[in-house]
Amino acid sequence: MSYEMIAILMFASMMLMLMTGQRVFGAIGGVAAIAAVLLWTPGGVNIPFSSAMKLMKWYPLLTLPMFIFMGYVLSESKIADDLYRMFHVWMGPVSGGLAIGTIGLMVLVSAMNGLSVAGMAIGATIALPELLRRGYDKRMVTGVIQAGSSLGILVPPSVVLVLYAMIARQPVGQLWLAGVVPGLMMAAAFILYIYLRCKANPALGPVLPPEERTVPMAEKLRLLRAGLLPIVIFMAMMVPFVNGWTSLVESSAIGALTAFVAAVVKGRMNREVFETSVRQTLAISCMFMWIILAALGFGAVFDGLGAVKAIDQLFTEQLGLNPWMVLILMQLSFLLMGTFLDDTAMLVIVAPLYVPLVAALGFDLIWYGVLYTITTQIAYMTPPFGYNLFLMRAMAPPEITLKDIYGSILPFVIVMIGCLALIMTFPQIALWLPEYVYGK
Numbered sequence: 327m328s329y330e331m332i333a334i335l336m337f338a339s340m341m342l343m344l345m346t347g348q349r350v351f352g353a354i355g356g357v358a359a360i361a362a363v364l365l366w367t368p369g370g371v372n373i374p375f376s377s378a379m380k381l382m383k384w385y386p387l388l389t390l391p392m393f394i395f396m397g398y399v400l401s402e403s404k405i406a407d408d409l410y411r412m413f414h415v416w417m418g419p420v421s422g423g424l425a426i427g428t429i430g431l432m433v434l435v436s437a438m439n440g441l442s443v444a445g446m447a448i449g450a451t452i453a454l455p456e457l458l459r460r461g462y463d464k465r466m467v468t469g470v471i472q473a474g475s476s477l478g479i480l481v482p483p484s485v486v487l488v489l490y491a492m493i494a495r496q497p498v499g500q501l502w503l504a505g506v507v508p509g510l511m512m513a514a515a516f517i518l519y520i521y522l523r524c525k526a527n528p529a530l531g532p533v534l535p536p537e538e539r540t541v542p543m544a545e546k547l548r549l550l551r552a553g554l555l556p557i558v559i560f561m562a563m564m565v566p567f568v569n570g571w572t573s574l575v576e577s578s579a580i581g582a583l584t585a586f587v588a589a590v591v592k593g594r595m596n597r598e599v600f601e602t603s604v605r606q607t608l609a610i611s612c613m614f615m616w617i618i619l620a621a622l623g624f625g626a627v628f629d630g631l632g633a634v635k636a637i638d639q640l641f642t643e644q645l646g647l648n649p650w651m652v653l654i655l656m657q658l659s660f661l662l663m664g665t666f667l668d669d670t671a672m673l674v675i676v677a678p679l680y681v682p683l684v685a686a687l688g689f690d691l692i693w694y695g696v697l698y699t700i701t702t703q704i705a706y707m708t709p710p711f712g713y714n715l716f717l718m719r720a721m722a723p724p725e726i727t728l729k730d731i732y733g734s735i736l737p738f739v740i741v742m743i744g745c746l747a748l749i750m751t752f753p754q755i756a757l758w759l760p761e762y763v764y765g766k
Contacts (some may be wrong), residue, residue: 327359329362329569333364333628334359334469334530335625336357336361336527336624337679337719338691339357340353340354340357340624340708343357343471349618350364351613351616351617351620352555352620354620354621354623354624355616355618355619355623355624356378356379356619358373358471358620358623358624358626358627359630361627362626362627364423364625365627365630366415366673368378369393371739373388373623373626375632376623376626377619377623377626377759378395378619378622378623379623380491380622380725381441381615381618381619381622384492384670385575387488387492387615387618388496388578389483389488389574389575389759390485390488390497390611390614390615391600391607391608391611392575392578392581392582392594393483393578393581393582394474394582394606394607394610395585395603395604395607396559396578396581396582396585398591398602398603398607399582399585399586399595399599399603399605400556400559400589401435402602402609403589403597404594404602405514405555405588405589405593405594406557407685409431409435409548409556411549412549412550412554413426413428413430414456414534415541415545415546415549416546416550417430418538419532419533419534420533421521421524421525421528421532421533422520422521422523422524422525422530422531423463423531423729424453424456424457424460424462424531424534425457425467425470425520425524425531426517426521428449428453428457428467428470428471429470429473429474429476429513429516429517429519430513431453431474431476431491432448432449432477432478432515432676433451433474433475433481433488433509433510433527434515434556434557434560435449435589439449439514446471446472446475446478446718446721448469449471449474449475450471450722451603453467453471454467454471454722454723455723457470458533458675458723460532461532461567461694462530462531462532462726463529463530463531464726464730465730465733465734466520466523466530466531466734467734468718468722468730468731468734469725469734469735469737469738471697471718472707472715472731472734472735472738472740473516473518473735473738473741473742474513475743476512476703476704476706476707476742477509477512477513479530479702479703480505480508480509480512480696480699480700480703481505481506481509481510482502482503482505482564483502483581484501484502484508484579484699485504485564485614486673486699487501487502487505487695487699488614489617489618489673490673490677490695490698490699491613491695492521492618492622493618493621493622493673493677494677494691494694494713496567496691496695497691498574499567499574499760499764500692500760500764501692501696501760502691503568503760503763503764504693504695504696504756504757504759504760505696505699506753506759507694507759508641508700508745508749508755508756511745511748512700512741512742512745513740514544515744516601516738516741517743518629519737519738525736527537533655533758537615539742552709555588559581559585559588560581562582562584562654563577563578563580563584565578566580568763573706589749592717593730597598621673621677625677628679634691644708649687649688652683652687653687653750655690656676656680656683656684657746659676660672660676660698660699660701660704661704661705661708662703663676663705672702673698673702681694687705690753690757692756692757692760693749693753693756693757696749696756697749697750700745700746700749703742704739704742704746706742707734707735707739708739715728715731715732715735718731719731746766
C-alpha cells in the first residue's frame, strides 16, 4: 500500500470514528497510535509518547489554566454584570445603543476569557433579556449576540490560538497580537452596521426612555469605574508583556492574580465562586491538553508518511492550482466542517494536513492562524448545522424561534466575510502589530 493510500485511510478512519460520537481526542489519538504501531511495528509507540513529552515540556502551555481561571473568576463573581450596566447607561441614548453596548461587552468578555462560548453564555443570559424587554427587534439582537461571541477566539487571550500555536509551532505572543487589529476591526464593523441599520429604522433599536437616561453623573462615573475594571486587569497583564518586562507565562499569572484580588476587594469572592472557578479551570485545561496531545500524535504519524508533500504535489502540479486557489479551497472546507464540528475539533483534524501545506505554499503561519479563527467562526454561524446556531437556540427564550436565529445571522456573516477578504488581501492588518512589537 502506498503512503498516499495509508494517509487517506488514516483520515477516513478518523472521520468515521468521529461520526460514531467518540470523543475528539480518543478518535484522533487512537487512530494515530494504532497507525504508528502497524506502520513501524512496536517501536511506533515512541511516536505518540514523544508527542506527550513534547507537550509536557512546552512552557507556554502554563498560560492555558491561568487565563481560563481568570475568565471564570470574572464571570462567576458577576463582574460582567457591571460591564453591561455601564454600557446600558452610557450607550442607552443612542439609537441601537444597547446592541452596540452588547458588542462592547462581548469584546471585553473575550479579553477576560478567550472562549467564544463564554461570550455567548453571558450575552444570552445578561444582554438578551434586557434587549428584548426594551423593544429591540428579536431577530437583530439574536444576530448581535451570535456575532459578538465570535470575537472570543480572536481577541487575546484566545485559548484556541494557544492550541493553534502548539500545533503549528508558532509563538503564542505573536498570534495573540496578530488577532488584536482584526478582532477590533470586526467589532467596529459590527457596531457600524448596527448603528446604520438602527438609524435607518429606529424601531429596530429604540433609545432608552427619558426616565432611564436621567442617571446622576456621580452614578454614571461609578458605573464607568466598575465597568472598566476588566480593562484595567487586561492592561495590567498585557502592557508588561508587550513591553518585554515579563514573559507570556508571567503575564498570565499577573492576570489571574489581579482578577482574583479584584473579586476579593469587591467582596464577591466566596467559597462557591472559588470552587466553581477552580473546577471549571481544571476541566477545560485537561480537555485542551488531551486534544493537543492527540493532535500532536496524529500529526507526527501523518508527517512521517510524507502525506503533506503528496497533497501539495496533487494540488500544485497535477491539478495546476496556484497557492491562492488552494488556500481558498482550504477555507471553504472549514465552512463545510463547521456545520458539524467545533473550532477545536476542526483544528486538530486538519492541522496535520493544512499547517505544513500552508508553509509549503509560502504563506505566513501567523497570518493563517487569524484566517483560521475567522473562518471557523463564520462556519459556526452558517446554517443548517452551525454550532453557534444550536447554542443560541438552547440559551434563547421560547419566543425566539429557530427561524429567527437562522434569519438573524446573514448580515453579520456578510460583514465577517468582508473582513476576512480584507485580511486575506492585506496581510499586514494582522501582521503589523506583532512585527512592530517584536521588532522593538
